[in-house]
Amino acid sequence: MKVPQFIHLLGSPPWFYRISGQLMPVLGLLACALLIVAWVWGLGFAPEDAKQGNSYRIIYLHVPTAVIALAGYYVMAFTGLVYLVWRIQLMALMLKSAALIGAAMTFLALFSGAVWGKPTWGTWWVWDARITSMLILFFLYLGVLGIINAFSGSKTSQQAGVKAASILALVGTVNIPIIYKSVDWWFSLHQPATLKLTGKSNIDGSMLTPLLIAIVGCYVFYAFMLLWRTRIELQSSEHNKQWLRDAVSKK
Amino acid sequence: MSITRLQVDRLSAGYERPLFRDVSFSLEAQQVAHVMGGNGSGKTTLLNCLLGLFPATSGDIYWNGFELRANAFDAALYLGEQVNAQSYALGLKNALSVRENLQLYLSTTANALQAASQTVRQQRIDQVLEQLSLLAVANKRCEQLSSGQQRRVSLSKLLLNPCAVWVLDEPFAAVDKQGVVLLEGLISQHVEKGGSVLFTSHQDVSLGMSVRTVQL
Amino acid sequence: MSITRLQVDRLSAGYERPLFRDVSFSLEAQQVAHVMGGNGSGKTTLLNCLLGLFPATSGDIYWNGFELRANAFDAALYLGEQVNAQSYALGLKNALSVRENLQLYLSTTANALQAASQTVRQQRIDQVLEQLSLLAVANKRCEQLSSGQQRRVSLSKLLLNPCAVWVLDEPFAAVDKQGVVLLEGLISQHVEKGGSVLFTSHQDVSLGMSVRTVQL
Amino acid sequence: MINAPMIFSIAAAFKAHVKAESLLRWRHKSDILQPLLFFVLVLSLFPIAINAPSQELARLAPGILWVIVLLASLFSAEHLFRDDLGDGSLSAQLLSVQPLSVYVVAKLSVHVAFVVVPLALASPIMALMLHMPGSGVPVLILSVLIGGVSLSMIAAFGAALTVSVHQRSMLLALITLPLYVPVLIFASSAIQSNIDGTFPTMQLLILMSFALLSAALLPWAISAALKLSVENK
Amino acid sequence: MINAPMIFSIAAAFKAHVKAESLLRWRHKSDILQPLLFFVLVLSLFPIAINAPSQELARLAPGILWVIVLLASLFSAEHLFRDDLGDGSLSAQLLSVQPLSVYVVAKLSVHVAFVVVPLALASPIMALMLHMPGSGVPVLILSVLIGGVSLSMIAAFGAALTVSVHQRSMLLALITLPLYVPVLIFASSAIQSNIDGTFPTMQLLILMSFALLSAALLPWAISAALKLSVENK
Numbered sequence A: 001m002k003v004p005q006f007i008h009l010l011g012s013p014p015w016f017y018r019i020s021g022q023l024m025p026v027l028g029l030l031a032c033a034l035l036i037v038a039w040v041w042g043l044g045f046a047p048e049d050a051k052q053g054n055s056y057r058i059i060y061l062h063v064p065t066a067v068i069a070l071a072g073y074y075v076m077a078f079t080g081l082v083y084l085v086w087r088i089q090l091m092a093l094m095l096k097s098a099a100l101i102g103a104a105m106t107f108l109a110l111f112s113g114a115v116w117g118k119p120t121w122g123t124w125w126v127w128d129a130r131i132t133s134m135l136i137l138f139f140l141y142l143g144v145l146g147i148i149n150a151f152s153g154s155k156t157s158q159q160a161g162v163k164a165a166s167i168l169a170l171v172g173t174v175n176i177p178i179i180y181k182s183v184d185w186w187f188s189l190h191q192p193a194t195l196k197l198t199g200k201s202n203i204d205g206s207m208l209t210p211l212l213i214a215i216v217g218c219y220v221f222y223a224f225m226l227l228w229r230t231r232i233e234l235q236s237s238e239h240n241k242q243w244l245r246d247a248v249s250k251k
Numbered sequence B, C: 001m002s003i004t005r006l007q008v009d010r011l012s013a014g015y016e017r018p019l020f021r022d023v024s025f026s027l028e029a030q031q032v033a034h035v036m037g038g039n040g041s042g043k044t045t046l047l048n049c050l051l052g053l054f055p056a057t058s059g060d061i062y063w064n065g066f067e068l069r070a071n072a073f074d075a076a077l078y079l080g081e082q083v084n085a086q087s088y089a090l091g092l093k094n095a096l097s098v099r100e101n102l103q104l105y106l107s108t109t110a111n112a113l114q115a116a117s118q119t120v121r122q123q124r125i126d127q128v129l130e131q132l133s134l135l136a137v138a139n140k141r142c143e144q145l146s147s148g149q150q151r152r153v154s155l156s157k158l159l160l161n162p163c164a165v166w167v168l169d170e171p172f173a174a175v176d177k178q179g180v181v182l183l184e185g186l187i188s189q190h191v192e193k194g195g196s197v198l199f200t201s202h203q204d205v206s207l208g209m210s211v212r213t214v215q216l
Numbered sequence D, E: 001m002i003n004a005p006m007i008f009s010i011a012a013a014f015k016a017h018v019k020a021e022s023l024l025r026w027r028h029k030s031d032i033l034q035p036l037l038f039f040v041l042v043l044s045l046f047p048i049a050i051n052a053p054s055q056e057l058a059r060l061a062p063g064i065l066w067v068i069v070l071l072a073s074l075f076s077a078e079h080l081f082r083d084d085l086g087d088g089s090l091s092a093q094l095l096s097v098q099p100l101s102v103y104v105v106a107k108l109s110v111h112v113a114f115v116v117v118p119l120a121l122a123s124p125i126m127a128l129m130l131h132m133p134g135s136g137v138p139v140l141i142l143s144v145l146i147g148g149v150s151l152s153m154i155a156a157f158g159a160a161l162t163v164s165v166h167q168r169s170m171l172l173a174l175i176t177l178p179l180y181v182p183v184l185i186f187a188s189s190a191i192q193s194n195i196d197g198t199f200p201t202m203q204l205l206i207l208m209s210f211a212l213l214s215a216a217l218l219p220w221a222i223s224a225a226l227k228l229s230v231e232n233k
């Protein structure tokens, strides 16, 4: 199969190490800036919600993490696909990082949602469509992490583990839309209307702008974390390679 | 003019560190090669590499002139080491009798007897069992056999499936003296008929023919 | 005056049919006995009987003059055959490293080093590992060892636990030539120091002393 | 004899694999009953644990029954490839000229026949034990039969991924159960709507399409996972 | 060196066994999380399958929770003795002068610490997810802790009986689940009565006596079963 130029470059760890070294400060600063703006705005200046009071402000953490959680799964599956097709070692490392960060994001979304639920619904947990799907997504992430963790013998078996995780991620990708759709359909059959709070957003514009900024900020933060984790993985897997020693000593 | 069955070029493989580096050798028709080396020198790893069951770090492997791709060859018959945590076991089903195991082997692998009638196969199996003195236990389940008997059942595959190359990891382990002589005879005959054999063994083997050694 | 370590009187055992009938022999201090017989003749079964791991049909077994009751003796150290469906494996934990396995062995069996300090034990383990050329893999998990290395780890228990009688089922299988010489040396030394050894092997063994044979 | 032509036919190999696998299952006869027993046992825990009046149990029955079907299919698939990996037959299959998927599909067909069919046949009795209205029973059987195919494929996929792993049952559950969810939903919805008086054509069709989808795609994923497991061994 | 005195102390051996067993569990770190994950996974199937309003879920919660605790304890005990039989350590234990029960009790203590305690600690979160009233939670934790001891002993007994059997999970369930029933009854009754406003002293005392009884008697039965399994191997 002909390898596209970009993919070809990704096959070279020194290139990735150099480029990510240059990108990371930019992404890091940008993420900080966006998130600070969004949160200061959202927490300090956006108006209070008529029904929920101040507790709604957790939306600025909850929604961005929830959005990233799902997008992160596709990023992970994509790295898995590239790894399976072109056998690029770097993608293996990136898949590991994406699984970890994605699981963390999903957990944050669930956790912030639960914290939000207490003042709003008077209960920490509710079995509604979106929440249930999010929980299943969390399990899907844990499955991928579990496989990676279980194949932890020699380097060969670690590679086999990443391939297994890639296959699982791909099967999961086919399944996620099916899971989301069916859960949504099922709970919409019986759910009492009072729980439809997470339904259509009727958010005021002045609340929406900081939310959008927070979402973009979170995406950038995700990209930053992904590069950072992958670099760490790269350092530990190539620790005895000459180019890495050169790269580190140049600093 | 001899046929090159297996050609290994500058092969390296290992786990954390390389076990062997740049191993090159070839195996032609009517040749026997003995892979030698102490415990842990990488003999089993080498054989697994040759059959595509373990990834090599670098180097090339050609079977009958074609590059190795796992899962697509009928060139060799591989009998693994008798259990060790990471190696390949004998390929016997514990719950089936010796005879059933061999029938299963004949019917699920590509071999010259695949199209033969049930009776022809049955006769062939009985012949082979006789040759390996397993007739007395032919109807016992494999889990009820002694370790040497289990090894003999696995060796009987060599006679059932006339494959050109035999790859044998410690085939002499666990078999008794009479069995060693028998197996030596089988190997000699196979080679005389134009076959090739690659094996590992810690014991001295007397085959009555020249044996190449591959030292690890 | 010699001490009778093991006395076997008219022992019979088997599965559907008896494998051996009325076997009698004794093993004294400073003696070595080699249990001989072809594949499936019942050697492993005999050893299991002697240690109370398999019920004999008839006959008596005395260890140091006392009748055998399973689960109550420290008379012998038994190393089983290297895996076979019904036999006893090497007693190693796959998930633990070689060193951890030996530490575990020292701390969970009754032995002379049980009361010794941690450092003393550690030193002894290192000595033994050195002797069996296992130092290089001392921190590898047992499942990552080659079959010969696994066998060596199990043999190192012989040196850690100074038991008077060694019962060894195919101890020479899977070990390389250098290992065979080493083990022969260990057996000779043990016997010279007053120990007794009962073993099975299909290979010829040169111990430089007279060996009783028990033919099955 | 050397270099004799290797005669080889996919159909014959498939038949041979099916025969061998059935023989093996038949040899361990008691294993055949086990998923059923598990079904009955776990089911009988619920009335004890919940202590609800029978009308309420009846209403919960489709859900409870299906959760137990999921668990039974999960645990019966756990050992699907274990023996084959341990005794070397799996690497022999990998070395063979035959595509691995012939072996996989044969094995899965036998698994469905020996696990799903008995579960489907036993489910009416279970429904009775939970006081489920008789009107739901035909659809219950259908849903177990059709849904069971997807469940077996998914569980086999999990089993193939985890076969070389030390303590695999829980990891298998973690991988498999989330993928089970759509089947669970449409199956219990089908039974529910049948009890409520509408024949659940839509749900059954969806279950059918899940079955076809998984039977078409997962054998490849399973073959790939098995190859990796041999390397990890 | 030959015939050196064999120094041997039960206390030291117990400690060594506990240490070794903990080390082994620790080596497979992810296994420690597995009963917990199983708990959460199976738990979340119920609301999906049943799709009931939250008040109803809350009422079913004690029963559902306890059925899952049973299953988790069952499956986590499945492999308790398998490795030890397979790698020969079990026969080594049989040959040793130490009573087998030292090894058994040590193993069981570690099992309780690594399985029952995490399950008990996690149960409040599970209770929350099923909307169980907060007032039931302390008794829930207590009941899992106390009842868990009996469950572990019973499951270990089943595991010891079936360790040499080919496909053991279902047979194990068959042996174990009926023995679980008394624990299940008193545990779910304890939680229910606590939610209803009376502190279930009687039920907890009965659970406690089950725990003491099984901890006192079952280790002997387990030792005997293990001996049989070695001979049957």
Ligand code: HEM
Pocket (backbone or CB within 6 Å): A059, A062, A063, A066, A067, A109, A110, A111, A112, A113, A114, A116, A117, A118, A120, A121, A124, A125, A130, A131, A132, A134, A135, A197, A198, A199, A200, A201
């Ligand atoms: C554990 C509990 C919760 C989970 C797992 C959860 C999950 C999610 C998810 C996955 C999204 C989706 C974002 C998207 O569709 O792009 C979301 C959005 C949202 N959630 Fe939650 N949620 C939880 C609790 C809550 C609570 C208690 C509330 C407030 C009462 C809430 C309010 C919202 C809102 C307003 C949105 C944005 C909706 C929109 O943009 O359409 N969530 N949540």
Ligand SMILES: Nc1ncnc2c1ncn2[C@@H]1O[C@H](COP(=O)(O)OP(=O)(O)OP(=O)(O)O)[C@@H](O)[C@H]1O
Pocket (backbone or CB within 6 Å): B137, B140, B143, B144, B145, B146, B147, B148, B149, B174, B176, C015, C016, C019, C037, C038, C039, C040, C041, C042, C043, C044, C045, C046, C086, E233
């Ligand atoms: N569980 C069993 N059920 C029935 N027969 C058995 C069982 N185990 C062993 N046998 C039979 O007992 C005989 C002796 O077995 P044993 O393992 O003692 O032989 P051995 O002398 O150690 O042979 P080897 O040299 O191959 O190790 C064999 O013929 C075997 O078939």
Ligand SMILES: Nc1ncnc2c1ncn2[C@@H]1O[C@H](COP(=O)(O)OP(=O)(O)OP(=O)(O)O)[C@@H](O)[C@H]1O
Pocket (backbone or CB within 6 Å): A153, A154, B015, B016, B019, B037, B038, B039, B040, B041, B042, B043, B044, B045, B046, B086, C137, C140, C143, C144, C145, C146, C147, C148, C149, C174, C176, D233
């Ligand atoms: N899964 C693994 N992870 C790490 N190292 C391994 C693994 N498997 C094998 N090794 C190491 O590779 C080396 C070679 O093993 P191999 O089994 O090839 O040896 P061998 O030459 O066949 O030895 P033997 O004569 O004992 O059979 C050993 O030192 C072993 O420790």
Ligand SMILES: [Mg+2]
Pocket (backbone or CB within 6 Å): B043, B044, B045, B081, B169, C146, C147, C148
């Ligand atoms: Mg080897």
Ligand SMILES: [Mg+2]
Pocket (backbone or CB within 6 Å): B146, B147, B148, C043, C044, C045, C081, C169
């Ligand atoms: Mg033997």
